[in-house]
Every structure is written in C-alpha cells, then in structure tokens.
C-alpha cells in the first residue's frame with residue numbers, strides 16, 4: 037500500500053466501467069472521512085486501442101490490452117471487474133490469489149458452479165470483495181429497512197417486486213446479455229430485485245417460476261440466430277420468515293424505462309418504492325384516522341445518510357452515478373476498518389443460488405428449495 041493512495045485497476049470500460057471510474061474519481065470529494073484516496077492507475081480492455089481510448093476518456097494513468105497484466109501488477113491494490121459475466125470468475129480469482137481487493141459487477145458470475153468457485157477462492161484468502169448491486173445504496177432503501185425493523189408497518193405479510201425495462205427489444209443483437217452462458221432477463225435484472233428483497237426481508241428459501249422467450253431470434257453479425265434465454269421471468273418466493281413474495285423481471289417491457297419497484301405489505305402499514313422516483317419512499321400508516329389515511333411521500337434529504345454528503349439541501353436528488361460513489365465509498369471504508377463489505381461474494385452467491393433455483397423450477401414446473 038502506498039501511503040494514503042489506493043491504486044485502482046479497472047477491467048472493462050463500457051457502461052459500468054465508466055460508472056466505476058467516475059465513482060473512484062469523485063468518492064473523496066463526497067466522503068471526506070476516508071483516509072485513502074483512489075488513484076485511477078490502469079484500465080484494461082479487449083485490446084490496446086480500446087484501452088488507450090478508455091485511459092484518455094476516463095483519466096487513467098496507464099492502459100493495457102491484457103487484463104492479466106493489470107491484475108498481476110503489484111502496484112494495483114483494487115481490481116474493478118466490469119467485463120461480461122462469463123469473464124468475472126477468471127479475473128476475480130486471479131486478483132484474489134494476488135491479495136487484491138475485488139469489486140465485481142453483478143451478477144457474481146454466469147452460472148452457479150462458477151460463482152461457487154469464486155466464493156471458495158475469496159473465503160480461502162479471506163478477501164475483501166464487493167458486488168455491484170448498486171440499488172442497495174439508495175438512502176431510501178436504508179430508510180425502508182429502518183421502518184420495517186422499527187415495527188412501524190407491523191407484521192410483514194408480503195413483498196411485490198418488479199424490474200422491468202425495455203432495453204432488449206427486437207432490434208437489439210446478441211451480446212453477453214443473451215448468451216446461453218448466463219444471459220437472460222432474470223440474471224441481468226431479476227438479480228437486482230432479488231438483492232433488494234433479500235436486503236429488506238432476508239433469505240428466500242423456496243421458489244417457483246416461469247421463464248419466457250418472446251424474441252426468438254436476434255442478429256449475430258448480420259445472421260439471425262436462435263435465442264435460448266428468457267426475456268421475461270415471473271416467479272414467487274417464500275422467505276425464510278414465512279412471508280411470500282411475487283416478482284417479475286422483464287427486459288422487453290414496452291414503454292418501461294426503469295421500473296424497478298417494490299411494495300412491502302404490513303399489518304399496520306405499507307411501503308412503496310419505484311426507481312422512477314429514486315429519491316422518494318411512500319409510506320402508508322394505519323395510525324392516522326381513516327379520514328386522513330393515504331400514502332405519504334418521504335423525499336430524500338440530509339437526514340437520510342449519505343444524502344447529506346452530496347447536498348445539504350433536501351429534495352435536490354441523487355442519481356445512478358451517486359449510488360456507485362456510495363458503493364465505492366463503502367468498499368474503501370471497509371478496507372480501512374478491516375471489515376467485510378456488503379454485499380460481498382457470499383451474499384452474491386446466495387442471490388445466484390436463487391436465480392438458478394428459479395430457472396430449474398421453470399424447467400421442472402415445480403417449487404424448488406433454494
């Protein structure tokens with residue numbers, strides 16, 4: 037470790053790569069409690085040309101067309117993995133074995149066996165790992181958890197969750213997202229709603245699901261090729277607590293841009309959240325007289341940590357990249373305090389187990405124990 041510097045190595049410079057780079061570039065401005073300052077040390081991508089462009093665009097000092105060179109560099113302290121899912125395992129395990137901090141995008145890997153190998157490697161080395169389930173970083177979700185814990189909405193009776201977008205319409209060609217090896221709407225976004233459900237209500241022990249493919253062929257280098265993964269998965273889950281949840285993951289949801297929403301139904305009240313209103317939480321309480329009953333809107337403000345780190349004025353709103361900054365701050369803080377980061381590989385593995393159980397349930401048309 038170089039005094040107060042944390043050298044960042046980023047693998048992949050696409051959508052998430054840019055978000056990770058932005059987070060590490062800005063985290064010290066918003067989290068001045070951190071003593072370590074991240075330095076954008078090296079970026080790796082598929083080839084030299086792409087990596088050089090990423091270096092220039094994102095402000096890294098070095099670039100490489102070979103991710104192994106980045107991971108093996110003893111100067112790199114933290115490896116951010118934002119490559120396609122099927123590559124997470126090799127990259128993460130190599131970094132873990134070299135005692136690096138590993139910040140890996142979700143889902144943990146493309147399948148359960150691979151995810152297990154990642155978990156085992158991280159346990160063996162007692163590594164500090166974090167998986168990019170960034171929607172857990174919204175101050176409104178921390179508030180939802182606090183409300184549930186306080187008993188404000190009474191006994192929890194049910195969970196309704198959905199992650200519906202429309203980014204995989206007919207014209208979108210094959211990519212890692214549609215690969216037989218771990219693609220599909222359930223893996224891509226169903227994993228997010230599961231991460232939220234588990235965060236708020238704990239483990240899910242049984243599932244039953246139905247997976248559907250609606251776009252049967254997609255272009256792959258101008259040739260139409262068959263699609264083998266789901267565009268839409270609906271499922272039910274039984275939480276360990278006994279609560280039942282209904283879920284949907286759909287990436288061809290005509291008209292939906294970012295409908296990541298959940299409702300929690302309690303005996304004395306309910307909570308509603310939608311990412312379309314990221315800075316709001318809706319709370320219904322039976323405490324009010326019948327005449328005044330209705331959902332009330334709570335808007336994020338400095339009293340909802342860490343909103344105040346970004347802005348002293350309430351209602352000015354955080355956005356997606358702020359969630360990534362909060363996520364990276366958590367990882368650095370855990371490193372400084374020698375604590376486990378959450379969700380690490382262990383929690384991400386549990387999510388992956390649930391994803392696999394849902395797929396199996398759809399194939400076998402039965403409830404599956406996770």
Ligand SMILES: NC(=O)c1ccc[n+]([C@@H]2O[C@H](COP(=O)([O-])OP(=O)(O)OC[C@H]3O[C@@H](n4cnc5c(N)ncnc54)[C@H](O)[C@@H]3O)[C@@H](O)[C@H]2O)c1
Pocket residue numbers: 047048049050051052053080081082086103118119120121123141142143168169170224
């Ligand atoms: N947390 C979130 O909200 C969120 C959102 C989108 C994607 N993701 C996850 O992030 C990961 C990447 O998704 P994306 O949307 O950024 O994809 P992307 O296609 O935009 O970016 C992937 C990057 O990885 C690079 N890459 C591919 N093979 C490589 C290799 N062998 N060596 C080095 N670089 C390589 C690509 O060139 C590209 O720059 C996936 O795991 C995905 O599930 C998470």
